[in-house]
Amino acid sequence: MKTVLITGCSTGFGRDTALHFLDHGWRVFATMRDPAASTLPTSDHLRVLPLDVTDADSIAAAIAEAGPIDVLVNNAGAGWLNALEGTPLETVxxxxxxxxxGTIAMMQAVLPEMRARRSGVIVNVSSSSLYKPLPLLSVYRASKAALNALTESAAHELSPFGISVRIVMPGMAPSTSFGDTARSRIMEDGGFPEAYADYAQQTLAAMMEAADGTVTVGQDVADAVFRAGNDPDCPAVLPAGPDAIAWAKEA
Structure with missing residues (x-):
């Protein structure tokens, strides 16, 4: 039985991805900062573990508990919506x-064992916002652009050791807690600059209208991540969701 470890599984894409792997007969380690918040079902093949990707001790403990990992899914992420001018450097x-x-730390934690076995897959969950220069997402997109650059180079670096590294690019998913959290933070950490308020509301309304009926759902991402973790012929970069696929074709 193969083993997958997935970060950020308390809700949303991570939770759906954990269930998808479980349904396909995998041994699943679903990780999150607070396991008490888990709504995942009880299963002999599912373990919920505490893991904070920004804490080295937490990472080491989870990796040790999981044992040899066939697929690592770096799904944990933070969202942010605000003008560049209104984003404190601490938030950046x-x-x-x-x-x-956090993704780098997770990759470094699993690579020695994967390299020794000369097998393994790492799937990094990015964002389809990189296909378009969307406003109010400059800092968030910068963090995901760096993730993509990391992944692309690591894929070449690690392929001689039998390790595949791939990117999944989810589309907009307004119904997820990730999206809700990102939108709620628009007034946090110093607030939204008043000069941008009208523009921001118009931009957000246009984003939601454009996404109406074509948004990404959790199963889209779960399907894409599962393919990235299993299909040797999977593209290095895989859009997930109807809007992400459409944007990829336009890019």
């Missing part, structure tokens, strides 16, 4: 800490 650092540095 927090976003990069989770979206980039």
């Amino acid at each position: 650092r927090d976003l990069f800490e989770t979206n980039l540095f």
